[in-house]
Amino acid sequence: MWTKIRRWRPDPYLSLLLALTLFALTPLLSPGYFYGAHDGRHSVFFVAMFDEAIRDGALWPVWAMHHNQGYGYPTFLIQAPLAFYVAEGFALLGVGITAAVKGAWATAFLLSAWGMYALVRRWVLTWPQRGAAFVVTAEDERRASQAGLIAGLLYVYAPYHLLDIYVRAALAETMLIGWLPWVFLAFDRLIGGVLRPGWQARLVVAALAYAALIFTHAFAIMAVTPLLMAFILFRLWVQWRYDGVFAGRQWRMLIGQTVVAAAAGAAGVLLAAIFVLPLLMEGPLLSQEDWVRDTYAYSRHFVHWGQFLSPFWGFGYSDDPVGANDGMGFQLGVMLAILAVAALYLLLVRMWRTRSLPIFLLAATAVLLYLMTPDAHWLWRAVALLEVLQFPWRLLTLVIFVLSALGGLTMHPLLDATQRRSPMRLDEAGSLVVAMAVLLASAPYIRPASLEAVAPWREDGRAVFQFERQHPDMLGYTTLVQERFTESPLTAQYAAALEQDAPFDRDQLARLGILAGEGVVTRNYSRGHHFGGAVTMQTPGVVQIRLFAFPGWQVRLNGELVDYRVSPPHGVMEIDVPVGEHRIDVAMGATPVRTAGAIISGLTLLTMVGLFYVGVRSAAFS
Secondary structure (H helix, E strand, O other): OOOOOOOOOOOHHHHHHHHHHHHHOHHHHOOOEOOOOOOHHHHHHHHHHHHHHHHOOOOOOOOEOOOHHHOOEOHHHHOOOHHHHHHHHHHOOOOOHHHHHHHHHHHHHHHHHHHHHHHHHHHHHHOOOOEOOOOOOHHHHHHHHHHHHHHHHHHHOOHHHHHHHHOOOOHHHHHHHHHHHHHHHHHHHHHHOOOOOOHHHHHHHHHHHHHHHHHHOOHHHHHHHHHHHHHHHHHHHHHHHHEHHHOOOHHHHHHHHHHHHHHHHHHHHHHOHHHHHHHHHHHHHEOHHHHOOHHHOHHHOOOOHHHHOOOOOOEOOOOOOOOOOOOEOOOOOHHHHHHHHHHHHHHHOOOOOOOHHHHHHHHHHHHHHHHOOHHHHHHHHHOHHHHHHOOHHHHHHHHHHHHHHHHHHHHHHHHHHHHHOOOOOHHHHHHHHHHHHHHHHHHHHOOOOOOEOOOHHHHOHHHHHHHHHHOHHHOOOEOOOOOOOOOOOOHHHHHHHHOOOOOOOHHHOOOEEEEEOOEEEEEEEEOOOEEEEEEEEOOOEEEEEEEEOOOOEEEEEOOEEEOOEEEOOOOEEEEEEOOEEEEEEEEEOOOHHHHHHHHHHHHHHHHHHHHHHHHHHHHHOO
8 A cells, every 4th residue: 555645844943943053154154264264275275176176077086186286186085075075066056166165064054953953853752662662742743843953053053063164164074063963863763663664765875874974074984983883782772672562573673673784884885985995995005194193193182171161262273282272172062061961960860751862872972072081092092093083172073963962852851841840831932042042152153263355366276385385294295205395396387376366277387397308398288187288309208297196197198098107206207208299198097996996886876776766665565
């Protein structure tokens, strides 16, 4: 029998939440931009180079061509791409690169509000309890929506969330925060509904959600995955322990839930193979010490316990390697802290309908906070892989997620108790008062340090060049570089272009140079993934191609594929060229690893499409 299609009705609480979220984004409406934020320039010029590659026909970009004084860098091999694709969608609409970045931030914030609302609302209505399943009434749904509203606002206005955009300008991490609730929601729905028709579709949704999480930030693989696995195991235990509806079939249910949860996780990794496999196999070809030493050494970035409650707010850096006098704040936020204490109190007086979930969230918070402090230094030393996280305080991403969900859940018994004591609908007023308190508590943080005009040079290669000129220690190298440098043969062209008001002509960059023999370069060109030019040689010689040598480059001489060799000491490329006029074309193409990753992802996606169709049909005819 066909199931009835429910008529869509607008959710007033969700609409209110999204409307209030817009207040957090008001600085984005300014015509200027906060280029002075930590990664403010990076977020723009990364998207600019991503856009160059996309417009050059690279559907899955790898190369960012302006890094390292024009030698380029495989930035998009190691930078998860989802935020860039979201920004690119805005860029293709013609709004400009900086405006596209603002659009990506707005998207991430709205996603975070909506996702947290949906997650907490579901937890309030469906979390397993000891004994028989309860009947959901309209009053229960209203109270769940109120809890979701508060949770969503807590998440949006968590100080670290606002810091991520207006102090750090960390585009990828902000996108991760936006997507995080959706992953937990997908796996919760999968585990809770595994024995019901349509479980195949729920498995696909969970797999796609996890794959998208990996695509938000490489941090998700290292830090979010353990928390997600802990939640899945905890959710399986709760379902088996408390759901009396399945009495007598607990083991069958538990095995089924475990299998589908594991299958969804594995499928998510396979879907993300197009990113993960090259990252693991080709990433080591990059000089790793550039990203784990000096400024990036994790030991310089621990958070002291008092900083979690300190009201300090700054636009500086985590630059105090031994104390708590950092230039940026790591506060949890007054509302998150108050509601966490309230949750603990409700546990002590047994006011929770079910205590398992708040206990898990409080325990997760305690573990995450501990891992960010100097007390956990022993663990960071013991697990060498952790140094890739660079900044222990990045775990605040997970803390605000956990505490926001806990805060929303805490509001449910509080509002319920308020309503029972009065015939009036005081829960409505109470939820609105708390909502306004959340906004007011974080209102001072909804501002960047300063706004600067969006000049044309900010959105092209000149911005990359200027950043590297100011921060030469931030250049990245490959393992083929024998001698570190701060200038290249392309430096002069970038410097000259920076002094001009005219649009940046990428073809003026001297991509080719005569290393040996007599000859002259007659033309250069630079695109996102294609480079080259033309030379005229009076004698046989050697031509240098001023791009870092890296897997995937295909060099053609007059249309014929030729081998290149590494040109010392900077690790670029060079080829032998005979007498005469010659065209040299260099393109970033596939490698066996990238091809394998793409095939794995593609085949998994096709499998997921088929499985989703089976799930939808089984649900429709149930």
